[in-house]
Amino acid sequence: MLTGNLLWVLIGAILLGIAAGLNGTFAFLQKQSLVGDAAAHAALPGIAIAYLVTQQKDLPILMLGAAITSALAVYMIQWIVGNSKLKADAAIGFVLSVFFGIGIVLLTIVNQSGTGNQSGLNDFIFGKAATMAKSDLVWLSSSALLIILMCLLFFKEWKLMIFDPIFAKGIGLPVERLRILLTALTVLTIVTGIQAVGVILMAAMLIIPAAAARFWSNHLGVILVTSAFFGALSGALGTIISSVRTGLSTGPIIVLCAASLFVISYFFAPTRGFIAKSLKKKAFKQRNVVKEAANHE
Amino acid sequence: MNEFWVLLTGSLVGITCGLTGVFLILRKTAMIADAISHTVLFGIVVAFMVTQSLSGFWMLVGAAIAGLLTTFLVQLLQSGGLQEDAAIGVVFTSLFALGVLFITLFAGNVHLDVEHVLMGEIAFVPWDTWDILGFSMPKAVWMLLIVLVFNLLFLVFFYKEMKLTTFDPVFALSIGLPIVAMHYSYMTLVSLTTVAAFDSVGAVLVVAMLIGPAATAYLMSKSVIGMIVWSMAFGVMAAITGYYLAKLWNTSIAGMMAAMIGVLFMLVFLFKPHDGWIWKVFKRMKIKDTEPNIL
Numbered sequence: 001m002l003t004g005n006l007l008w009v010l011i012g013a014i015l016l017g018i019a020a021g022l023n024g025t026f027a028f029l030q031k032q033s034l035v036g037d038a039a040a041h042a043a044l045p046g047i048a049i050a051y052l053v054t055q056q057k058d059l060p061i062l063m064l065g066a067a068i069t070s071a072l073a074v075y076m077i078q079w080i081v082g083n084s085k086l087k088a089d090a091a092i093g094f095v096l097s098v099f100f101g102i103g104i105v106l107l108t109i110v111n112q113s114g115t116g117n118q119s120g121l122n123d124f125i126f127g128k129a130a131t132m133a134k135s136d137l138v139w140l141s142s143s144a145l146l147i148i149l150m151c152l153l154f155f156k157e158w159k160l161m162i163f164d165p166i167f168a169k170g171i172g173l174p175v176e177r178l179r180i181l182l183t184a185l186t187v188l189t190i191v192t193g194i195q196a197v198g199v200i201l202m203a204a205m206l207i208i209p210a211a212a213a214r215f216w217s218n219h220l221g222v223i224l225v226t227s228a229f230f231g232a233l234s235g236a237l238g239t240i241i242s243s244v245r246t247g248l249s250t251g252p253i254i255v256l257c258a259a260s261l262f263v264i265s266y267f268f269a270p271t272r273g274f275i276a277k278s279l280k281k282k283a284f285k286q287r288n289v290v291k292e293a294a295n296h297e
Numbered sequence: 298m299n300e301f302w303v304l305l306t307g308s309l310v311g312i313t314c315g316l317t318g319v320f321l322i323l324r325k326t327a328m329i330a331d332a333i334s335h336t337v338l339f340g341i342v343v344a345f346m347v348t349q350s351l352s353g354f355w356m357l358v359g360a361a362i363a364g365l366l367t368t369f370l371v372q373l374l375q376s377g378g379l380q381e382d383a384a385i386g387v388v389f390t391s392l393f394a395l396g397v398l399f400i401t402l403f404a405g406n407v408h409l410d411v412e413h414v415l416m417g418e419i420a421f422v423p424w425d426t427w428d429i430l431g432f433s434m435p436k437a438v439w440m441l442l443i444v445l446v447f448n449l450l451f452l453v454f455f456y457k458e459m460k461l462t463t464f465d466p467v468f469a470l471s472i473g474l475p476i477v478a479m480h481y482s483y484m485t486l487v488s489l490t491t492v493a494a495f496d497s498v499g500a501v502l503v504v505a506m507l508i509g510p511a512a513t514a515y516l517m518s519k520s521v522i523g524m525i526v527w528s529m530a531f532g533v534m535a536a537i538t539g540y541y542l543a544k545l546w547n548t549s550i551a552g553m554m555a556a557m558i559g560v561l562f563m564l565v566f567l568f569k570p571h572d573g574w575i576w577k578v579f580k581r582m583k584i585k586d587t588e589p590n591i592l
Contacts, residue, residue, distance in 0.1 A: 032382075101556050102552065
């Protein structure tokens with residue numbers, strides 16, 4: 001059943017899931033999850049521009065275009081928040097929807113330009129991992145490997161930067177540059193995943209595994225491993241399901257697999273999960289009732 | 298005549314969203330509106346699966362329920378210990394993915410495809426008409442008008458309460474205002490606005506129209522009333538200029554309107570006297586020039 005191409009797709013999806021799980025955890029802890037959403041939506045105009053300029057649909061070129069507009073969107077959010085009284089949520093929503101609108105405008109132009117219909121740019125909206133070409137998958141996998149490597153390399157520095165930025169500065173870490181590096185890596189993660197998962201749901205790959213993993217532990221190392229595992233599992237499951245049943249886009253299936261893992265974590269995780277918490281609350285109440293009764297006597 | 302209906306629909310979207318969006322910006326809930334605009338798809342699909350019809354009424358009901366569900370789930374996850382941005386991100390991507398899956402599985406052969414939901418098709422608005430009370434107007438115009446009346450009534454009756462719960466929720470709670478009920482009814486209005494607008498302009502432009510004009514108005518005005526007026530004006534301006542530019546370049550009307558919202562915002566952000574970015578840069582340069590004299 002595992003034909004050559006499907007095996008490649010599976011490897012790509014797993015690597016992408018691990019990369020997004022690791023990187024997403026850092027973004028999550030910096031409370032930057034929705035910035036990732038904006039960056040993912042903003043990839044669309046970049047893809048269209050890259051195609052319009054070069055008339056080619058080689059993945060590296062489209063990825064480069066996507067990276068430029070995504071990074072521009074992130075920068076614009078920071079610029080607007082820094083230079084006006086608008087809050088982050090308004091800036092994110094504004095940048096996200098305007099960039100996506102421009103993306104739709106450009107995509108319409110591409111689709112009308114004759115050859116555009118065959119360019120398959122529409123697939124970038126929801127993703128088509130199961131039909132990716134092998135050369136594209138090589139790109140995806142190497143990019144994902146690079147992200148994983150960087151996350152492991154900068155683990156200690158980022159940990160310090162997130163939990164105690166003042167101390168980090170004090171011992172001479174270039175905090176600003178580390179933060180920019182993390183943002184750049186987030187953009188790279190998004191760009192890596194857009195062809196497989198699509199621009200709208202790529203953000204979910206960053207957010208959901210990290211949010212689910214947070215329920216399982218208070219240690220960054222454990223959260224990272226769990227998040228990477230969840231990402232890989234949902235990537236693999238989603239790819240298999242969407243390749244067995246043709247006609248389904250990969251993106252939504254991967255996201256739903258991740259969402260199921262999240263629901264399981266939300267309810268059943270030890271100590272931080274919903275059931276564990278309710279039980280603890282109940283026990284606490286009972287103890288207090290007993291104590292109060294004892295006091296009355 | 299068709300052009301008139303398209304322009305009217307666009308302007309009505311601008312007015313309705315502009316009006317609703319003001320309190321989104323003030324209450325710092327812009328991203329919940331973004332989430333709702335995505336999950337409305339889920340509500341519409343479920344409404345279609347249950348009733349097997351695409352009537353406007355059931356779509357509104359489905360959207361309202363989806364909006365409330367989104368708001369409720371975000372609140373639930375937050376009380377479960379998840380930070381707000383992640384809670385929003387988890388809820389809307391999951392429900393949106395579910396909506397997309399349902400469409401491809403169960404509703405693939407009807408007039409309800411994902412691209413239509415995302416981008417809308419405002420150019421087809423004039424052909425889908427409703428006759429109510431002897432008037433024949435496009436369905437989209439009717440739905441937008443009804444939702445606009447809802448929004449206006451809500452604001453007329455609860456303007457004071459909305460202001461108080463927005464700017465001083467603690468005080469509002471202490472004098473006995475039902476702030477939770479206010480929040481949920483406002484979010485219901487946002488969902489109704491979204492579904493009325495998305496049929497013609499698509500889910501993404503709804504977000505642009507809800508957030509963009511109100512954010513621009515936030516830079517322009519210091520009073521809530523002033524903000525509402527500016528916001529509606531910006532919405533209409535973006536709709537009309539966007540329509541003609543789209544016609545000129547023969548491209549997506551909804552996308553062009555969203556792009557024009559971006560242009561209007563940047564104009565105000567850069568060039569507004571006293572507060573604009575360029576003005577500030579000049580001021581900073583002036584201060585630098587005069588600095589040696591002070592010393």
